[in-house]
Amino acid sequence: MQEPPADRRGQGALPRGMGGIALLYVEDEADARSMVAKMIAMNYPGLAIYSAENGAAGLRMYAEHVPDIVMTDINMPVMDGIRMSREIRNLNPDARIIAVTAHSDTSYLLSAIEIGIHNYVLKPLNYQELFSVMDKVLEEIVLKRLVEEQNRRISESERQLSAAQRIAHLGSWQRHLPSGEMQWSDEMFRICGVEPGALPSTYLSFLELFLPEDREKIEEAMRDALAVEKPQTHHFCRVLRPDGSVRMVRIEAELLPDQKGRAESVVGTCHDVTELKEAEEQVRSLTEGLERRVVQRTSLLQTTVSELESFSYFVSHDLRAPVARLEGFCRALIEDCGVCGNPSCRQYAERSEGVVRQIKLIMDAFSSLTHYARCALAIQEVDLSAVARNVAEHLGHEEPGRKVEFIIAGGIRVQGDATLLRTAMEHLLGNAWKFTSKRERGVIEFGRMEKEGATAFFVRDNGAGFNMKYADKLFKPFQTIHTPGEYPGGTGIGLAMVHSIVLRHGGRIWAEGEVDRGATFIFTLEQNPESGSYLKEG
Amino acid sequence: MAESYILLVEDNPDDAFLATRIIGKVCPEKVLLARDGEEAIELLHRMTQDQSYKQIRLVLLDLKLPKISGLEVLQAIRSSDELRFLFVVVLTSSDNDLDQERCWELGVLDYIFKPMAAERLQSVLLRCGRG
Known part of the structure; x- marks a missing residue:
């Protein structure tokens, strides 16, 4: 046995990412076994090495660890290398076996070929030779593993593609122009209501899937695909299934040139949009119905408004x-x-x-x-806080003797008609002012609150309050809920006007109160009220 | 001195009665009543012929009248050589801005809205009674 060449060291490391490769070394001679095993381990760090002293032990070891490579002596007691190799081949036809032999006679060679021992190293062992054989075998294993990995990935992505097509109801196809042959994805078949592969994959049978009156659209899609300068379009066509049902599909086609740039194939998709189209149709008919109703109601409303108009003309003139x-x-x-x-x-x-x-x-x-x-509304931003402060100041000037504390929240800005909103605030605060007149110390508050997820505004006082059972009467004209003369002044329509103004701003107003414990008027305003008037112009 | 008149053109008998009553309280003039525009124009025509139009101190004219409107009567007065200088006061319940504008253009002494007629009518009558 010669010393290993110095430059081999470190070069026989396992290829990157090839962990988990194992080698079984079978040799009856104990010194040689440990020496060679050590030498291999040094040169191929990371390679798992098992050793056995004869064929029978080697076979047991193989069954236990299933190593990738078996390196074996031929002449051994109990079971020789040839027999063991045969047994291993039976267990795993892909096992890679390296024979270490001094034999070169014909019977050995025939047996070795028969078993499928492709690699051998001659005795006495030459390390350079051994390593070059090892490198070759390892390279084969690496390549095989790479191919396996690639195949696994391809079949995984094919599986995913097929699942995605099934989930999305999206079939795909490819038409080879010179031959008229087509390839369809499984989902393409399913969309057409047949088992994958159940129809001949030709352009003619493809065309025949569609309703006769829609076939021209398919031809058009094909022509468009070939005319490269045309922008890509899609076509909605109807597929007639064997069971007589009709599916609406969206066809898209695109030219797929071959590697030399020739127009060889057209690829495309076929998307089953039947349900989508139905839903779209439903939305459209619902929208149309809704629009019709809006038109009807608007005209009803307009009639009512113009009746009101002539009625009020009658009152104010006739x-x-x-x-x-x-x-x-x-x-x-x-x-x-x-x-x-x-x-x-x-x-x-x-x-x-x-x-x-x-x-x-x-x-x-x-x-x-x-x-x-x-009246027509002129919508703009209105600083209600500023309006409230201004109204409060006026009220104070009119009756300087009264002790009333105003608590006005700042920064309340809304969209609305400045004149109308001011009128509303004047009435609400004026009301609070009036009904706190019998209080030693009145407190009137204007602020903002959250009510059922929307912003509401409130005017609260600690005045006379009211009985909640009259709450409905508050906003009706000329309805008073206080004894005549108790709180003089007022037209009897103040709150009715506030009500009108709030309604015009798309809002709501209500009141909460308790006799002798004050009242709170709460109102909301539409965020973007409509300008103008309900009445037709002219 | 010949008798002088106030010509009242008014179709509503109640309004005519109330106006006559107010006139009677402040003016000595005799009230001539025309109950529509046609009657007013005919009367004025006759008075032009016998020259008695000169005795008309004032015309009180309602605008909303049967047959011929007050505005047309006013136009007829202003386009007649004899009558064009007559004092005319409009008494109306119309708040039509165009009517009012047209009346001022044609020349009226006052334009009185009916709901508040009494006091203002009295003051107008007193003013032109002195003239």
């Missing part, structure tokens, strides 16, 4: 003349009955005049109320 006449007659009566001597006469005339004044007040109130329902 009714005014007779009321003015009535007023004139009352006046005439009062003036002329001074001489009549009957005191009831004059009193009745005066009270009649009072009634006429009431009628005129109601008519004026009605006109202002309808004004808020009809």
